[in-house]
Amino acid sequence: MYWNAEIECMATEDLKKLQYRSFKGLVNNLYDFNRFYHDRMKSKGIRPDDIMSLKDVSKLPFMYKDDLRENYPTKMFSVPNTEIVRFHASSGTSGKPTVVGYTQNDLAYWTEALARSLTSIGIGSDDIIQVSYGYGLFTGGLGLHYGAEKVGASVVPTSTGSTERQLELMQDLNVTAIACTPSYLMHMSHTANQMGIDFRRDTCLKKAVLGAEPWTESMRSKIEGSMGIKAYDIYGTSEQAGPMFSECEEKKGIHIGGDIMYVEILDPDTGEILENGETGEMVVTMLKKEALPIVRFRIRDITSLTDEECPCGRTSPRISKITGRSDDMLIIRGINVFPSQIEYTLMRIPQIGDQYMIEITREGALDDIKIQVEIKPEFFSDKVEDMVRLRAHIESELKKYLNVAAVVELKAPGELPRFQGKAKRVIDKRVI
Amino acid sequence: MMDNENIITQLSIFVNNEPGRLAAIAGVLKDCNINIKGFNLAESTEFGILRAIVDDPDAAFERIRSKGVIVKKTDIIGVAVEDSPGSLFGAADVLGKSGINIDYGYAYSGRNFESLFVRVDDPEKAVRVLKEAGIKLIKRSEI
Numbered sequence: 001m002y003w004n005a006e007i008e009c010m011a012t013e014d015l016k017k018l019q020y021r022s023f024k025g026l027v028n029n030l031y032d033f034n035r036f037y038h039d040r041m042k043s044k045g046i047r048p049d050d051i052m053s054l055k056d057v058s059k060l061p062f063m064y065k066d067d068l069r070e071n072y073p074t075k076m077f078s079v080p081n082t083e084i085v086r087f088h089a090s091s092g093t094s095g096k097p098t099v100v101g102y103t104q105n106d107l108a109y110w111t112e113a114l115a116r117s118l119t120s121i122g123i124g125s126d127d128i129i130q131v132s133y134g135y136g137l138f139t140g141g142l143g144l145h146y147g148a149e150k151v152g153a154s155v156v157p158t159s160t161g162s163t164e165r166q167l168e169l170m171q172d173l174n175v176t177a178i179a180c181t182p183s184y185l186m187h188m189s190h191t192a193n194q195m196g197i198d199f200r201r202d203t204c205l206k207k208a209v210l211g212a213e214p215w216t217e218s219m220r221s222k223i224e225g226s227m228g229i230k231a232y233d234i235y236g237t238s239e240q241a242g243p244m245f246s247e248c249e250e251k252k253g254i255h256i257g258g259d260i261m262y263v264e265i266l267d268p269d270t271g272e273i274l275e276n277g278e279t280g281e282m283v284v285t286m287l288k289k290e291a292l293p294i295v296r297f298r299i300r301d302i303t304s305l306t307d308e309e310c311p312c313g314r315t316s317p318r319i320s321k322i323t324g325r326s327d328d329m330l331i332i333r334g335i336n337v338f339p340s341q342i343e344y345t346l347m348r349i350p351q352i353g354d355q356y357m358i359e360i361t362r363e364g365a366l367d368d369i370k371i372q373v374e375i376k377p378e379f380f381s382d383k384v385e386d387m388v389r390l391r392a393h394i395e396s397e398l399k400k401y402l403n404v405a406a407v408v409e410l411k412a413p414g415e416l417p418r419f420q421g422k423a424k425r426v427i428d429k430r431v432i
Numbered sequence: 433m434m435d436n437e438n439i440i441t442q443l444s445i446f447v448n449n450e451p452g453r454l455a456a457i458a459g460v461l462k463d464c465n466i467n468i469k470g471f472n473l474a475e476s477t478e479f480g481i482l483r484a485i486v487d488d489p490d491a492a493f494e495r496i497r498s499k500g501v502i503v504k505k506t507d508i509i510g511v512a513v514e515d516s517p518g519s520l521f522g523a524a525d526v527l528g529k530s531g532i533n534i535d536y537g538y539a540y541s542g543r544n545f546e547s548l549f550v551r552v553d554d555p556e557k558a559v560r561v562l563k564e565a566g567i568k569l570i571k572r573s574e575i
Contacts, residue, residue: 382506387481412479412502
């Protein structure tokens, strides 16, 4: 079942023509009406007439997250306030949030993208979907809410929190699908265990639409195995609109609405555009955006692109699962490690506190990763053997999730630094 | 449980194994006006455990804890040892034959006697079997 077969199954050549036409219109419009993009293009000596094919897109300048911060809150907007119908804001990485705005049309294609995604997962009017993403400034809750209503599903807008109540509602309303972050679903599963709820026996839950944070295939098999459901990845950031694009039932990459977003994959070091199938940094251009234009945005997500037809019949371009951001990602002995995975693992170990530090060093050609954690006073033992055993347990948990051996150091509570605002927990001492 | 005057309360303190950390802990003990009678330091790569026999351990425990230091009370026993060959063997042999495991131990040399403080998995039973074997134990009041 397709929501919009014309676009989703369009021949690649036709899609490219459509994308080129959108691009042309977008660039003309920005050059004439958007101060930021006009100045950027001028400083690079590019005029709209220089864009004569889709390949010429690579002549346009990049934009960065910092541009959004520097133009806080609405200096990059292309439309007057009268046309804005909604704002969302992200928490911000360096103290200052970024604000995004939407026109009526922006909300319409965002909802359209979600309707396509949910349909491709097999969620429709027969479903009762619990939206456990946060509602509010975060895009997840409201985004999924309108997308799910569009396909005719019955929405249970629980937002996050009150997990026990969420589990009760899930049972009482015969909820069949849930949309939330993978870590919240893991938390729900843990709470359900404590309450004696067995997802297979006590709920009608069949599908989960998970996103907003990186998660791995091993987490997928854990969630699917323990809860007896199917879990699908959904992708999208507030700059793009919000969560928009997802895997289909085949789970062979995230289908991108090519009429909505144009994707390039760059070698992050050389800036060179990579071939399909090669892994690099994603650069996105939003082709239909009105309120806040996004052109060649260095989003820092690492992925690869393909436009081969999917077994589901869709010809839309697909990106591989995003495992993290290029600026957070640590490469330890050739293995990609994300601080979020480390945090996730540590938070599930009851004997240690919330603070941690990650230090990476290089001895010869080998990287070493050291993770410092604070033990909770009630788990302190006067026997070195007990403490060493606890340390070994933490190390083995980390090894299980990261696939790379980390050295753990136990510290007394209060010994590790506390951060105001965005924490800087990674210290990379490698000289490369 | 009857208050057993042969069971001594040791304070165990978590110390980070970094320059100055022991001094900082010792400073806390000084500020709390705690007199250390005997102590032992066990260490791993990044942390150490300071085990101390102090005056009035219950009050000392509360004072140290109020300073935000990780501290724990542990029951240990003190075996009097003579300054002659084989005296360690006597006590260790009795405990071993009774199936009592010694987790760790350290020597203490006081004004009136020399002894070995040991942490065992069952201190009540250890006291009983050592007494039955005629081995002298240190009383709390004697330290």
